[in-house]
Amino acid sequence: MTFPVEPGMQNPPPSQAASGTLSLSADPVIPRTVATAVASKKKEHMPALDGLRGLAAISVVVAHLPTKTAFWEKVSFGECGVFLFFVLSGFLMTHLHLQQPINVVNVRRFCVARVARIVPLYYAIVLMAFAVSMLTQVDFHYRMDLADLVRLLAFAGSVDVFWSVGPEFQFYGFFLLLWWIPSLRGRSRTIALALLGVFVVASYVASPYLPGILFVSKLHIFLGGIGIALLRHWWGARVQTRAHVVALLQLMACAALWVMLLPYPHMLLPVFPQADVAQLSAWYYTDLPRVLLAALVVLAFSYRSALSDLLLGNGLASELGRSSFSIYLLHRPVIDVMTALGLFDRLDPWSAGIGCIVATVLLAWLANRALETPARVWITRRFMPARPRSVGTHLG
Numbered sequence: 216m217t218f219p220v221e222p223g224m225q226n227p228p229p230s231q232a233a234s235g236t237l238s239l240s241a242d243p244v245i246p247r248t249v250a251t252a253v254a255s256k257k258k259e260h261m262p263a264l265d266g267l268r269g270l271a272a273i274s275v276v277v278a279h280l281p282t283k284t285a286f287w288e289k290v291s292f293g294e295c296g297v298f299l300f301f302v303l304s305g306f307l308m309t310h311l312h313l314q315q316p317i318n319v320v321n322v323r324r325f326c327v328a329r330v331a332r333i334v335p336l337y338y339a340i341v342l343m344a345f346a347v348s349m350l351t352q353v354d355f356h357y358r359m360d361l362a363d364l365v366r367l368l369a370f371a372g373s374v375d376v377f378w379s380v381g382p383e384f385q386f387y388g389f390f391l392l393l394w395w396i397p398s399l400r401g402r403s404r405t406i407a408l409a410l411l412g413v414f415v416v417a418s419y420v421a422s423p424y425l426p427g428i429l430f431v432s433k434l435h436i437f438l439g440g441i442g443i444a445l446l447r448h449w450w451g452a453r454v455q456t457r458a459h460v461v462a463l464l465q466l467m468a469c470a471a472l473w474v475m476l477l478p479y480p481h482m483l484l485p486v487f488p489q490a491d492v493a494q495l496s497a498w499y500y501t502d503l504p505r506v507l508l509a510a511l512v513v514l515a516f517s518y519r520s521a522l523s524d525l526l527l528g529n530g531l532a533s534e535l536g537r538s539s540f541s542i543y544l545l546h547r548p549v550i551d552v553m554t555a556l557g558l559f560d561r562l563d564p565w566s567a568g569i570g571c572i573v574a575t576v577l578l579a580w581l582a583n584r585a586l587e588t589p590a591r592v593w594i595t596r597r598f599m600p601a602r603p604r605s606v607g608t609h610l611g
Contacts, residue, residue: 263516266527268303271296272542275446275570283562289478294499298509301433304383305440306513308390317394320600327598329387337380337591340544341367342553356547373428385430386437397604423487423497433450451460461518470507541579541587549575
């Protein structure tokens, strides 16, 4: 089984949302009366979300293995990973930025951080794949022509795993609009919210029929992450989160993950007729109950507990999370090399699969240390403005 095919594209996998450990690092202007609460929030650490991102990346590798065991063949690893990545993206953007005032400095910080996270490694691998395509006749998953290259560099391409970087990057621009609307006042905000509601509903209705490279086809998934981030903020301001509540949430999240992995070929909530939405990927990604299940997983593991540290906050899971974008982009070349060497034919599925995962993780770790992290650090130091100490120029 290959990863489900989006309309008009090849074998889609997920995209990455953010890197490193998650902590709130911005400095919004705040009254002294709430300074203590915000100082505490800035130190909040969510290591399990790193591990969750790493787990989602590994699930994509499993989804793309040429040979699988009977169990791996049936489980929806890749589709589940897509949901987790996009929900994580919506959650992180909202949790890190939406409570800050929107001003020139904060917007610039947001844009620099997003470009530094996505562009260097993505462009490097796309350009290397194009060079290999032009210089050799070797058939491989990333083979492309000049038109493909231009579309990929513009974040609108559909070559294999690169398809999902487009919706992710496009969503960052849409998030700026969401960030700006609350700064409006009176009738302007009412009108903007009404137009936003119409756009969201229209996007969802059209989502199964839109190209998967457009963020609007996955907007409802991103909004799932935004919704739980807002819920978490509202809940934290009114209710003391107790250990037994977190434990219950995380047990429910484990059950939700299992339900998302189950091989069910249609929507849990059949909004669209099967005759109109025939492809498995369109069914799966448009299914609102699955959005809620993925949102529950991200919400539950955003809280730190002994269980979350054990399952997703351990050292190995955190390392996978830090290298997850590299895993996402590099697992296809590893599969191509192993296929050319005939390893998938010579080895049993378990040995070949585990070997592929290990090789991918090691290559991703090297790429993260040699290219991804140094490039991100350089761009951040070179272009990131200082945190605002006073109210900046508001964009609203």
